Amino acid sequence: MSRAPTKRQLAARHLRRLRTMRNQLIEMSRLWEDLDQFAVNRLEELSDQVENTALDLVEDDTECVGKTQ
Secondary structure (H helix, E strand, C coil), X not given: CCCCCCHHHHHHHXXXXXXXXXXXXXHHHHHHCCCXXXXXXXXXHHHHHHHHHHXXXXXXXXXXXXXXX
């Protein structure tokens, strides 16, 4: 029987996925660089939000270290 992932495992998995998404958004913004500055700014803002969310997941996980999950 498969066990559900721990909070730490889930946070690490989602951190990796969010960082991949962030890299994709940065690449998208580079493609828009000479075409539309508004699109560049929006994609960069979104990539920053994704990174902040990723960091929040990790920080939240470190708060529960040593506690029973």
